[in-house]
Amino acid sequence: MRTRMPAVLSRAIVLPLLLMAATPAFSAKTPDTWDGLLHVPSKKMGAVYLQPNADFRAYTKVMLDPVQIAFRKNWERDHDSLSATGRISNEQAQRILDEAKTGFQKLFVEAYQKAGYQVVEQNGPGVLRLATAVVDLDVTSPDTMSAGRTWTFSKDAGSATLVLEARDSQTGAILGRAVDRRALDDVQPYIRNSVTNGAEFEQLFSSWAKKSATGLDELKALSPINVDGMRAK
DSSP, rough: SSSSSSSOHHHHHHHHHHHHHHHHHHHHSOOOOTTTEEEOOOOSSSSEEEEEEEOOOOEEEEEOOOEEEEEHHHHHHHHHHHHHHHOOHHHHHHHHHHHHHHHHHHHHHHHHTTTTEEEEOOOOOEEEEEEEEEEOOOSOOOOOOOOOOHHEEEEEEEEEEEEEEEEEEEOOOOOEEEEEEEEEEEEEEOOOOOHHHHHHHHHHHHHHHHHHHHHHHHHHHHOOHHHHHHHHH
């Protein structure tokens, strides 16, 4: 895969590109290199890769591409075969995705604004372009019945994986990638429905947003990035 692309990136291809990009980080053993990026230790994300000598100090603005979200493969089929609450319709599945996209985007905008960054919609000097995707989204027991509801109890609301990629908005030069998979586990079973699930996923998306924004602050403080020094710690 090339490490540069035109600054104007088609929204339709963001998710396929990020899915292909995430393949190494999903493997059993995290590789040391990834499209010229080097793996560095991170306490915030499951896997982080950075461009050696990348300099984030000039970025005072961020451009957030619309997040792309996709269910885990065969999620609808598996849900229908195991659920006691009935078959989930295509309309219900799409509603879940639409609500997740709206909530995710809103939380990321708020996190960056709160961190002092201007969120813009155009490429330009000092603009860091962020592409995000939530893949393998697995939601436990979404509401599927309007009457005669059967309660579902589970220790988790589901799981999801964040894929994040940062590029210079003008040149398209890739500066870093991060992948983080989280399961929404609780100590004991709770009733699972659209309300309880929504609250759990909102907390997860908010956590990712804050880690992303504070992570940029940390990268600016470390710039130019000494990858070898970070890997030696």
